[in-house]
Amino acid sequence: MENLSKENFESQWRNAFVEAEYLPSEGVWTNIELSLQKSATGQMKKRLLFFQLLAAASIAFAMTIGGVGIYNLINESTNDINSKGTISLSTDENEATQLLQEIIANEDIATEDFLAVENSTIETKAVIEKSTVISRGLYQQIAISVLPELDEARRSESKEISDFIPTVKYVNLVNSSFSVKFLIPDKIDPVTDYALLLLADYSPDNLEKSQASSEKFWTGLSMAAGTFGTGMGTSAQDFANSPDSNNQASFTSPSSNSGSTLRMGMMLGGKISNKWVLQGGLTYMQQFTEYMSNVAGMDGAVRTNFTPLSNASLTSPYQLNSNQQFISVPLQAGYLLVDRKFGFQLNAGMATDFFIQNNLSDPSGVFANYAERGASSAYRNVNLASLAGTELSYRFGENYRLSLAPGMRYAMHSILKSETNSSFQPFTFDFAVRFNYLIK
Amino acid sequence: LDKQEIEWIEGCKKQDAASQKALYHKFCGRMMMVCLRYSKSVQEAEDILQEGFIKVFQHIRHFRGEAQLSTWITRIMVNTALNAQRKKLYMMPMVDVDQAGLTEAETISLSDFNVKDLLKMIQSLPDGCRVIFNMYAIEGYTHKEIGEMLGVSEGTSKSQYARARTLLMQILMKEEQTYYGKFK
Numbered sequence: 001m002e003n004l005s006k007e008n009f010e011s012q013w014r015n016a017f018v019e020a021e022y023l024p025s026e027g028v029w030t031n032i033e034l035s036l037q038k039s040a041t042g043q044m045k046k047r048l049l050f051f052q053l054l055a056a057a058s059i060a061f062a063m064t065i066g067g068v069g070i071y072n073l074i075n076e077s078t079n080d081i082n083s084k085g086t087i088s089l090s091t092d093e094n095e096a097t098q099l100l101q102e103i104i105a106n107e108d109i110a111t112e113d114f115l116a117v118e119n120s121t122i123e124t125k126a127v128i129e130k131s132t133v134i135s136r137g138l139y140q141q142i143a144i145s146v147l148p149e150l151d152e153a154r155r156s157e158s159k160e161i162s163d164f165i166p167t168v169k170y171v172n173l174v175n176s177s178f179s180v181k182f183l184i185p186d187k188i189d190p191v192t193d194y195a196l197l198l199l200a201d202y203s204p205d206n207l208e209k210s211q212a213s214s215e216k217f218w219t220g221l222s223m224a225a226g227t228f229g230t231g232m233g234t235s236a237q238d239f240a241n242s243p244d245s246n247n248q249a250s251f252t253s254p255s256s257n258s259g260s261t262l263r264m265g266m267m268l269g270g271k272i273s274n275k276w277v278l279q280g281g282l283t284y285m286q287q288f289t290e291y292m293s294n295v296a297g298m299d300g301a302v303r304t305n306f307t308p309l310s311n312a313s314l315t316s317p318y319q320l321n322s323n324q325q326f327i328s329v330p331l332q333a334g335y336l337l338v339d340r341k342f343g344f345q346l347n348a349g350m351a352t353d354f355f356i357q358n359n360l361s362d363p364s365g366v367f368a369n370y371a372e373r374g375a376s377s378a379y380r381n382v383n384l385a386s387l388a389g390t391e392l393s394y395r396f397g398e399n400y401r402l403s404l405a406p407g408m409r410y411a412m413h414s415i416l417k418s419e420t421n422s423s424f425q426p427f428t429f430d431f432a433v434r435f436n437y438l439i440k
Numbered sequence: 441l442d443k444q445e446i447e448w449i450e451g452c453k454k455q456d457a458a459s460q461k462a463l464y465h466k467f468c469g470r471m472m473m474v475c476l477r478y479s480k481s482v483q484e485a486e487d488i489l490q491e492g493f494i495k496v497f498q499h500i501r502h503f504r505g506e507a508q509l510s511t512w513i514t515r516i517m518v519n520t521a522l523n524a525q526r527k528k529l530y531m532m533p534m535v536d537v538d539q540a541g542l543t544e545a546e547t548i549s550l551s552d553f554n555v556k557d558l559l560k561m562i563q564s565l566p567d568g569c570r571v572i573f574n575m576y577a578i579e580g581y582t583h584k585e586i587g588e589m590l591g592v593s594e595g596t597s598k599s600q601y602a603r604a605r606t607l608l609m610q611i612l613m614k615e616e617q618t619y620y621g622k623f624k
Contacts, residue, residue, distance in 0.1 A: 010578075014577065016553075016558050019470075021469030023472065025486065032494055
């Protein structure tokens with residue numbers, strides 16, 4: 001018998017347990033599997049929460065901007081009402097120069113930039129092509145500079161104001177609040193017409209606005225990702241069909257109350273007035289939902305409890321992934337709150353979603369994949385959804401605009417057929433990125 | 441690491457259910473024994489095993505293959521078991537105990553006992569003694585390391601271990617007498 005002394009006491013115990021095993025019950029693995037699924041769902045929720053918060057923040061921002069926009073709109077309207085002045089042309093060069101200097105002083109722009117104006121020639125000929133409302137009531141008079149046509153080389157040469165010599169026209173306005181038409185060339189040149197625009201109460205911002213206003217039509221690509229509430233209960237009881245012969249209920253219940261969505265497609269849009277736009281397109285949309293189900297088809301493929309039990313059988317609960325695919329035709333009206341290099345608009349409209357198919361899969365690989373479509377599908381072929389959102393955009397170059405558009409999409413009815421006795425009305429928050437080509 | 445283990449690890453990193461299941465079934469028996477050594481009952485051990493494997497799958501992306509996979513998983517199981525025991529140990533803080541003299545001349549061999557009997561002996565130890573006995577005698581931690589891990593002094597670890605050793609010797613001797621008594 002071996003001596004159990006201090007030297008070998010520990011080693012004997014260690015050796016006794018080296019390869020020792022004890023099999024745990026099967027329930028341990030089941031619990032681990034469920035915990036891992038919950039954890040994965042939680043991670044997805046965290047990712048989706050980011051998009052939800054982003055969309056919510058954007059909408060709050062849009063409401064604030066909207067409020068400011070409406071306030072400005074009301075004030076602008078007041079000016080329009082009062083703008084019933086008379087316009088008379090004057091040929092007094094000194095008066096014009098003095099006025100011009102006053103304006104320059106008020107614009108807080110270095111006077112020397114405009115010295116050339118003082119020596120300019122006065123012409124009384126006015127070409128009236130475009131109009132604007134002068135909201136400033138401070139000026140009794142306003143000068144209009146008409147810039148000579150410059151050759152192309154000189155236009156691209158420099159952006160210095162002193163590079164060109166404008167001629168000056170001015171009008172003597174009787175009322176402090178007035179509406180006046182200015183000489184503005186059809187195509188506004190940011191360099192040569194700067195002085196004209198300045199005097200016409202066009203700030204550089206307004207110049208941008210003028211350029212933005214020239215965007216008549218656009219076409220582009222759009223991609224969006226987001227999350228939706230399934231509008232379904234999570235209890236298996238909510239989806240229990242009639243019991244089968246073994247008195248067991250079939251169920252297909254969502255693993256969580258939310259799913260995710262992806263959209264991509266082409267957009268077309270155009271201005272229908274100064275402030276209103278209409279845009280539509282054609283998009284491919286996918287909605288992803290995770291379920292727990294205890295129904296499998298007779299062919300060994302996954303099924304939901306929407307499948308008649310005559311074609312399916314009950315099995316142990318398993319995770320089932322659903323990927324619903326649609327072709328969507330959205331049509332939205334938009335109101336432009338800001339229409340400059342940066343644009344901001346509110347959108348609302350409707351989408352007609354045409355169901356293509358629903359791909360069902362079992363991630364564990366036990367059951368085969370199954371695609372349901374057409375008459376055998378649980379989904380309606382045509383669905384309507386209401387849309388609302390905002391669009392923040394930035395124009396770069398002459399012909400491109402990039403937009404970020406957080407929005408909401410709500411199914412106007414259950415997208416499941418009535419015979420399924422279930423309701424699925426997704427309420428989606430998504431975040432779209434749009435790249436538009438501007439057709440002027 | 442063998443090729444199969446590497447495949448499982450990569451699969452688990454991608455949260456592949458089949459790889460997770462395969463990895464679990466490969467190690468669950470050995471790890472259950474680890475958990476049983478730190479527990480009083482099968483139920484308690486299964487709870488630790490469950491929590492431990494969830495941690496394994498959640499943190500497997502941090503496994504760099506510097507140690508054997510079984511060693512890494514065992515370490516997670518031991519830490520999980522310690523966390524489970526910590527509450528009990530906090531409720532009944534360990535103090536230095538009188539070291540009952542151990543008769544060095546005792547001649548008892550563990551080969552006379554099967555693993556199940558030895559496990560029962562360990563499980564019969566008081567909580568503090570059991571944890572420290574497992575960590576020192578079987579896992580191979582030093583008393584200093586045990587002290588740091590459990591938040592007790594090195595001396596406390598030593599005295600608790602000595603007590604565990606004495607108690608186990610007494611049980612072993614009693615069992616042996618019973619065993620040989622049958623043949624008298």
